[in-house]
Amino acid sequence: MTLDSLHLLFFKNYDEANLTFSPGINCFIGDNGSGKTNLLDAIHYLALTKSAFTATDAQSIKQDGEFFVVKGRFSSPQPSLPPRTETIQVSLRQGQKKILTHDKQPYERMADHIGRYPAVLISPYDTDLIRQGSEDRRKYFDSLQAQLDHDFLELLISYSGLLRQRNATLKQSGAASHGFDHDYLLALDEQLVPLGQQLHELRAVFLADFLPLFQRHYQQLADKQEQVTLAYKSQLTNQDFGALLRVNERRDQLLQRTHAGPHRDDFVFLMDGRSVRNYASQGQQKSFAIALKLAQFEILAVRRGRKPLLLLDDIFDRLDSKRIARLLELVADDTFGQVFLTDTNLARTDQALARVQTDIRRFQVRAGVVAPV
Numbered sequence: 001m002t003l004d005s006l007h008l009l010f011f012k013n014y015d016e017a018n019l020t021f022s023p024g025i026n027c028f029i030g031d032n033g034s035g036k037t038n039l040l041d042a043i044h045y046l047a048l049t050k051s052a053f054t055a056t057d058a059q060s061i062k063q064d065g066e067f068f069v070v071k072g073r074f075s076s077p078q079p080s081l082p083p084r085t086e087t088i089q090v091s092l093r094q095g096q097k098k099i100l101t102h103d104k105q106p107y108e109r110m111a112d113h114i115g116r117y118p119a120v121l122i123s124p125y126d127t128d129l130i131r132q133g134s135e136d137r138r139k140y141f142d143s144l145q146a147q148l149d150h151d152f153l154e155l156l157i158s159y160s161g162l163l164r165q166r167n168a169t170l171k172q173s174g175a176a177s178h179g180f181d182h183d184y185l186l187a188l189d190e191q192l193v194p195l196g197q198q199l200h201e202l203r204a205v206f207l208a209d210f211l212p213l214f215q216r217h218y219q220q221l222a223d224k225q226e227q228v229t230l231a232y233k234s235q236l237t238n239q240d241f242g243a244l245l246r247v248n249e250r251r252d253q254l255l256q257r258t259h260a261g262p263h264r265d266d267f268v269f270l271m272d273g274r275s276v277r278n279y280a281s282q283g284q285q286k287s288f289a290i291a292l293k294l295a296q297f298e299i300l301a302v303r304r305g306r307k308p309l310l311l312l313d314d315i316f317d318r319l320d321s322k323r324i325a326r327l328l329e330l331v332a333d334d335t336f337g338q339v340f341l342t343d344t345n346l347a348r349t350d351q352a353l354a355r356v357q358t359d360i361r362r363f364q365v366r367a368g369v370v371a372p373v
C-alpha cells in the first residue's frame, strides 16, 4: 500500500498543498516552524482519523479558517490486475462533526477505518511514553491493538461506554437526595465485568506476542546487552474483576468514580529489572522508544499483511549515527515500505541516504508552501 498523493486545504499552517509521492522515500526539508511535521500529521490523519500531536481536531484548522480538508489517494497492488486506488478524505468544519470518507462514501463510524491504512510515526515525543503516566501507555497499546484487531476496538468502545455510565451513576447518586441506586449499579457491573475480564485477557495475550519483537529490536539498536522487558501490571491478573468492584464499592461511592478495572492497568518498562524512567540513560530511553515503534511496525506489517507507512520526524537531528545507520539498514533491506521523513538540512539528508537504493523524492517546505526540489 502506498500513498500516491496528498491534498490539503486550510490544514494547520497550509492554505493549500498538492503533493505527489514516491513509493520509496519522501523527504520534507525546511527550517524550523516551516510545516514539515504538519505534513506527517496530515498523513497520520488519513491513517488514524486524528492528529498525532494536537488534542482537538479544531486545532488543525488553519488559524482564522472555517474548515480543513486532508485528502489522500492510496494504491495497493492486486494480483494480475491494475493497482487498486482508494481515496480517503478527512474534513472538519468549525463547530461541526468531523467527516471521514472512503471513495466519497462517508463512514458511519470512525472506528471502521482504524487499521485499514496503518501508519507508524517515530517522533521526538516518543520518549514521553516512558516519562508520562500510565494513561499514555495504555492509550498507546490500546491504539496499537485496535489497529490490529477490530474486535478489540469494539470491546474497548463498549467497556469505556459502560464505565462512563457507571461513573455518571456514581456522580448522580452522590448529588441526589434519595441516595444511591444500588440495583442499577449491580446491573451495570454485570455487563462491565465480562468485558473487563476479556479486555484484560486480550492485553495479556497481545503483550506476550509483542514482547519478543520489541526485545529483538532493542538489542539490534542498543550498544550494550542490557535486558529490557515490558510488564503488564493489572489488578485483574490475580483477582476477579467482580470481586474487586464489590471490595471498592464504598470508596467508589464516596469518590464518585470506579477505582478498579482494566482502565487502571499499566505497562511497566524495565531495564535489567529496574524502571526505565528512573534508571535508563537518555540514549537508552531513545532506543527503548524506537524499539517499541519498530516492533509496532513489524506486528502491523505481519498481521495486517500490508506494510504501514513510516513517518520519521526529525530522526537525523535526534539520533546518533549508529542508530540512524541501523534505521537506514532497515530502509535499505526492504523491511519498510513507503517512508516519509523530515529534516532541516538537505545536505545531511542526502548524505544519510547516499547508499540507499530506493527511489527518493525531496520536497522543500517554506512557511506553509511545499514544492518538489
Ligand SMILES: Nc1ncnc2c1ncn2[C@@H]1O[C@H](COP(=O)(O)OP(=O)(O)OP(=O)(O)O)[C@@H](O)[C@H]1O
Binding pocket: 011, 012, 013, 014, 030, 031, 032, 033, 034, 035, 036, 037, 038, 039, 059, 060, 061, 062, 063, 314, 342, 344
Ligand atoms: N491551526 C494552525 N493554524 C496556523 N498555523 C499553525 C496551526 N497549527 C500549527 N501551526 C503552525 O505551523 C507551524 C509549523 O509547524 P511544524 O510543526 O510542522 O513545523 P516543522 O517544520 O516541523 O518545524 P521543526 O523543524 O521545528 O520541527 C508552526 O509554527 C505552528 O505554529
Ligand SMILES: [Mg+2]
Binding pocket: 036, 037, 038, 313, 314, 342
Ligand atoms: Mg517538526
